[in-house]
Amino acid sequence: MTSYNPKDWFSFIFHFSKADTFRKLLPIMIFIGIYSATIAYLEIEFWDLPDDSHVKNISVMHSMLGFVISLLLAYRTNTAYDRWWEGRRMWGSLVNNSRNFALKLSVILTDEKDRAFFRKIIPAYASLLNKHLKDEETGKQLFDDVDLVIDHHKHRPNQVAKIIFTKIHDLYKSNKITGDQLIILNNEVITFTDICGACERIKNTPIPYSYSAFIKKFIFIFVLTLPFGYVFLLGYYVIPVVVFIFYVLASLELIAEEIEDPFGTDANDLPTQKISENIKKHVEELI
Structure with a gap:
């Protein structure tokens, strides 16, 4: 288990440890960035969609599903931490x-x-x-x-x-x-x-397979549809925004996966x- 000082903010912000999810997600984050750039280019330069296009309304779906995905990830994280804490007990x-x-x-x-x-x-x-x-x-x-x-x-x-x-x-x-x-x-x-x-x-x-698989598919599809609607609001800035959103959502799932089995050899497992x-x-x- 990683030893750290919880009051040292700067070490958390500027240090990427072995257990940090950024390293694990970097390849797929690069893919998401390229994908978002492609969608942004097609909508802005190639398709030249008007401002009243129905594609712009896709963001309404994200507003409705954002609450659902937050509930799913909160339940997923809490369940995983309960398993970790019970193992420590x-x-x-x-x-x-x-x-x-x-x-x-x-x-x-x-x-x-x-x-x-x-x-x-x-x-x-x-x-x-x-x-x-x-x-x-x-x-x-x-x-x-x-x-x-x-x-x-x-x-x-x-x-x-x-x-x-x-x-x-x-x-x-x-x-x-x-x-x-x-x-x-x-x-x-x-x-x-x-x-x-x-x-x-x-x-x-472990967590039931269907539940874990659904969350992963939900996050992936949710992120893949983000560039379509938000290109109208952000332009090419949609690329880093979508990558960051994916990083946050996928990191929560990765952390839950790691701590739900507290008896392994990962950095966050029990000593x-x-x-x-x-x-x-x-x-x-x-x-």
Whole structure:
């Protein structure tokens, strides 16, 4: 995730970052500019349309549809940001749950071997969940001193959660923890799985295709019809105006596409790798 100072206006205005939509839209903006210039030339120089031409009334359509497209883009952006924020909430819950789990184990466990196991296995869940959500391949052994054989054809976070619960159950059978402590620790393991399921729901449930495709087609057709009506008002100045309008509308759609999947590697995605590293640091401090 990009780190920035929200109060530094000049850096936003004059700096084009890797995540800026201008770079991505530049080729099609050039096409829109050439297209607008062609339409302007044909209407002004070649067709020589009169001022009372019906083509001039096309701008009435844009006035009516402008409100509709603003509602669609506002809903699209809000929906995408809700997904991004929910993903951040889930990883915040993972941080708190890992701390609570480690805190309880630090008080309950007295055997250093058991403490060392959980010191490694709790951060392992966060690290593996991060890679699982990014669809990255992981090694069969995450830590040198903890033997975790992971089957990549199965659900990897669930395998780690099963290892954790198996260890807790073994502690209970060996009378190292009581039945009440088993129930308390079991609730923490359940929370791990709940967080994983919520993240997978965000990851695997994108915006419906028909809705996303309609917005893109709507924006493109809306922009392509702009030069016809506004040439009468702006002349050749319609070229930069139409390009700028396309940049604004298409940028909103691109931003929504990027943040609706917050677990990727884009500049605006969640720093899940950094969060998992913080979990490792906090757990090692507690246990």
